[in-house]
Amino acid sequence: MTEIITSFADISQRYAAAFVDLWGCMHNxxxxxxxxxEAMRAFRSGGGKVVLLTNAPRSRAEVARQIEGLGIPEECYDIIATSGDAARTAMFQGAVGSRVFFMGEERDKTFFEPLQIVKDPTPIELVPLDEAEGIVCCGPFDPHAAPEELRPELLLAKTRGLTLLCANPDLIVDRGDSREYCAGAVAELYEKMGGEALYFGKPHPPIYDLARRRLASLGDLPADGRIVAIGDGIATDIAGAAGEDIDSLFITGGLAAEETRTQPGGQPEGGALGAFLQTAMMTPTYAMGFLR
Structure with a gap:
């Protein structure tokens, strides 16, 4: 049974660390x-460790610069783990070959910058689709266009037997009042067409392995029972927490605001939340409208 809480402080003393989603929880x-x-700053002041766990297809350094510009200061978190870092490691280890076709926005090409932690990295060359050994997908070329528009490229890729590396398993995000498609939506379509996709962000294990390693670098690694995952993605944050056997706090005012009838600044309606969770077949430990 999911417990609806009013403040993270109601439960924070039970945990030594929090894996906190960014988009939809810390910013819009x-x-x-x-x-x-303020909630994360208070948790840290009480001795808690905050790992910002994001499906952003970029490095933690880039994410740190981005969120500083959004108004998230360093004193409210300890360290960052990104889907981009986990996926870049796999790419430089040769997961999709050396000659790759890139899908995403121009700004996402920083994905291919050298990664020092990989010894003897696979050299990566960006090539046209008909010359590629694999695909790296950081998102659609146009985040506002439906992934179906990429069907011709994906059909050619499937015909050639190419594996698609998905750098961000999220399906959608809301940028303010505008909804955008993510790499996960492209990968989902590719799999439905019969193609193969590799995932490295939430809810898949590689990003949690990375998060634990980065948490351990701060000191002793807490037991799983002392870690809580916080996020607004039922199929990413909450499913990932369930797969890792850690507690979860579902933020209903993000992606599921309409389904859970969570008004701005408010709490979910109990009946709507119950129906949504039953459909999703998920039982987060806690739920609240917005992280506070």
């Missing part, structure tokens, strides 16, 4: 949520 793609920033 345009600016930070001040209450969420």
């Amino acid at each position: 793609g345009v600016s930070a949520y001040p209450d969420a920033v």
Whole structure:
């Protein structure tokens, strides 16, 4: 049974560390949520460790610069683990070959910058699709266009037997009032067409392995029972927590605001939340409208 809480402080003393989603929990793609920033600052002041766990297809350094610009200061978190870092490691270890076709926005090409932690990295060359050994997908070329528009490229890729490396398993995000498609939506379509996709972000194990390693670098690694995952993605944050056997706090005012009838600044309606969770076949430990 999911417990609806009013403040993270109601439960924070039970945990030594929190794996916290960014988009939808700490910010809306345009600016930070001040209450969420204060909640994490207070958790840290009480001795808790905050790992920002994001499906962003970029390095932690890039994410740190981005969120600083959104109003999320360094003092409200300890370390960052990104889907981009986990996926880049796999790419430089040769997961999709050396000659790759890139899908994403121009700004996402920083994905191919050298990664020092990989010894003897696979040399990566960006090539046209008909010359590629694999695909690296950081998202659609146009995040506002439906992934179906990429069907011709994906059909050619499937025909050639190419594996698609998905750098961000999220399906959608809301940037302010605008909804955008992510790499996960492209990978989902590719798999439905019969193609093969590799995933490295939530809810898949590689990013949790990375998060634990980065948490351990701060000191002793807490037991799983002392870690809570916080996020608004039922199929990513909450499913990932369930797969890792750690507690979870579902933020209903993000992606599922309409389904859970969570008004701005408010709490989910109990009946709507129950129906949504039953359909999703998920039982987060806790739920609240917005992180505070």
